[in-house]
Amino acid sequence: MARLSRILGRITVRLSILALLLWGGWWALMDPDSPLPPGWNPLEPLDVAAPETWLTGMKLRKALGSDATCLAALDTGAAYSRMEPLEAGACSVGNRVMLSSVGGAAIDPVETSCAIALRSAMWERHALRDAAADLGAPVARILHQGSYNCRPIRGSSARLSTHATAEAWDVRGVVLADGRQLSLLDGWDGSGAEAAFWRAARDGACTWFATVLGPDYNDLHADHFHLQSRGWGLCR
Numbered sequence: 001m002a003r004l005s006r007i008l009g010r011i012t013v014r015l016s017i018l019a020l021l022l023w024g025g026w027w028a029l030m031d032p033d034s035p036l037p038p039g040w041n042p043l044e045p046l047d048v049a050a051p052e053t054w055l056t057g058m059k060l061r062k063a064l065g066s067d068a069t070c071l072a073a074l075d076t077g078a079a080y081s082r083m084e085p086l087e088a089g090a091c092s093v094g095n096r097v098m099l100s101s102v103g104g105a106a107i108d109p110v111e112t113s114c115a116i117a118l119r120s121a122m123w124e125r126h127a128l129r130d131a132a133a134d135l136g137a138p139v140a141r142i143l144h145q146g147s148y149n150c151r152p153i154r155g156s157s158a159r160l161s162t163h164a165t166a167e168a169w170d171v172r173g174v175v176l177a178d179g180r181q182l183s184l185l186d187g188w189d190g191s192g193a194e195a196a197f198w199r200a201a202r203d204g205a206c207t208w209f210a211t212v213l214g215p216d217y218n219d220l221h222a223d224h225f226h227l228q229s230r231g232w233g234l235c236r
């Protein structure tokens with residue numbers, strides 16, 4: 001009998017501890033006064049400016065799950081205007097925006113999808129800023145070659161490019177805050193700070209985009225990064 005009482009007592013203690021942990025976890029997630037930072041709260045939506053955590057990738061995928069959640073996340077890290085959906089057969093674009101800046105970097109207005117805009121905002125905030133650390137000035141402008149373009153893949157007469165649905169954009173260079181202009185074509189090769197910047201920018205893009213193609217991929221991409229919102233993780 002005494003042994004049974006001890007067993008029941010241990011079970012009661014463990015259940016009580018479990019209940020306290022569950023209550024504490026629920027409170028940490030739901031209470032508005034919770035000390036849990038938003039970036040560590042899986043129920044909080046993506047905030048582009050929030051520090052990156054191991055939950056950030058999950059939050060990005062969730063934000064990309066619908067038009068509304070994508071635009072809400074984009075509001076936290078970009079300047080843009082909404083555009084009416086484009087109905088053009090195989091070249092249609094649903095959640096269409098005109099993007100004019102991401103974080104601290106201006107952009108010549110580019111017609112693209114919310115998915116590309118949001119991924120670009122994450123790239124600027126969590127990759128480009130760090131990549132430019134050794135250049136002596138931050139990135140003030142991102143130079144591009146456009147996004148939406150209803151055309152086939154270059155070199156192919158059949159398959160449409162992801163540009164045809166604004167699921168990609170091409171970045172060719174940057175302008176730093178001190179006025180220096182860096183081009184991928186001129187800066188990729190070498191061993192100096194500029195070459196290191198471009199490689200860090202490419203590697204960082206591979207975290208935030210589903211497909212990244214650049215000079216290491218083929219000669220067609222010698223002068224730009226092709227940054228794409230769908231794919232299987234190709235990073236070249």
